Amino acid sequence: MNKYLPLLALFSSAIIFPTGLTSCGGECEYANSGFESNNTPNSATLLQFDLSIEAVTHGNKARYYKASIDRPSTLRFKITNNDGLPDTIIQIYGPGNELIYTNDDGPSQEDFESNEDITIITLRNVYGFSTGKEIFIEAGKVGDYKLALQPASLEQSCVPTSSYSVSATQNI
Numbered sequence: 654m655n656k657y658l659p660l661l662a663l664f665s666s667a668i669i670f671p672t673g674l675t676s677c678g679g680e681c682e683y684a685n686s687g688f689e690s691n692n693t694p695n696s697a698t699l700l701q702f703d704l705s706i707e708a709v710t711h712g713n714k715a716r717y718y719k720a721s722i723d724r725p726s727t728l729r730f731k732i733t734n735n736d737g738l739p740d741t742i743i744q745i746y747g748p749g750n751e752l753i754y755t756n757d758d759g760p761s762q763e764d765f766e767s768n769e770d771i772t773i774i775t776l777r778n779v780y781g782f783s784t785g786k787e788i789f790i791e792a793g794k795v796g797d798y799k800l801a802l803q804p805a806s807l808e809q810s811c812v813p814t815s816s817y818s819v820s821a822t823q824n825i
Contacts, residue, residue, distance in 0.1 A: 691717050694750065697799050700730075700821040710815045715742075715803035720821035721796065727824040728792045730800045733776060733785035734817040740805040743786065745771065748796025754788075757805065785817070 691698040697717035700706065708716060720728055730745075745754040754771050766773040770793075776785040792798060804815065 693717065694746065694799055694801070697797075700819065702821055702823050705731075705818045705820040707816065707818050710802070710804050710817070713804050715801050718800045718802075718819055718821075719797045720800075720823070722792055722798065722823055723795055724825065725793045725795070728790045728798055729822040729824065730788040730790075731785065731820045731822070732788075732800075732802065732817055734815060742801075742803040742805055743788070744801040744803075745788065745790060746799040746801070747792075748794045748798065750799070753790075 690696055692714055694717050697719040698706065700718050700720045702720070706718070710716065718730070720730070722728060732741075732743075743754075743756040744752060747753045756766075756773065764775045764777070770791045772789040774787045774789075775783050776787065778784050788800070790798060800819070800821075802817075802819070
């Protein structure tokens with residue numbers, strides 16, 4: 654056995670690649686540090702009404718948020734990014750974890766979209782670039798409504814790729 658093999662194995666796990674990633678062999682430390690622990694529907698971050706949360710995405714990792722309502726009302730999720738919202742897959746789940754809305758139509762989507770229970774408004778800056786979405790849900794059932802945000806990128810990355818803020822409001 655080569656006497657340098659154990660030393661090589663030790664240093665190979667700390668090699669920094671040009672993208673800023675380490676050869677971690679799987680999940681990155683930043684994504685699992687607890688700072689971004691909302692990567693499954695069951696670990697969705699609870700949004701306090703009228704308070705905004707700052708967050709980041711990395712690669713194509715989905716982030717989940719939830720708002721709990723105790724009576725039928727209009728629920729609004731707001732997602733903003735002043736640098737321009739990248740192509741993001743948006744999904745809304747109802748209290749029974751049923752998918753009630755999905756949006757994957759790319760960054761050049763319509764400014765207004767509506768159906769019987771959901772209205773989506775695209776927010777734009779003075780230059781016409783999308784800076785976010787306001788999603789209004791006619792929430793007829795009490796319980797947790799979950800918002801899933803997933804960059805449409807296929808890139809697997811531990812490096813933060815976008816920052817945004819998310820909030821929820823309940824109108825009774």
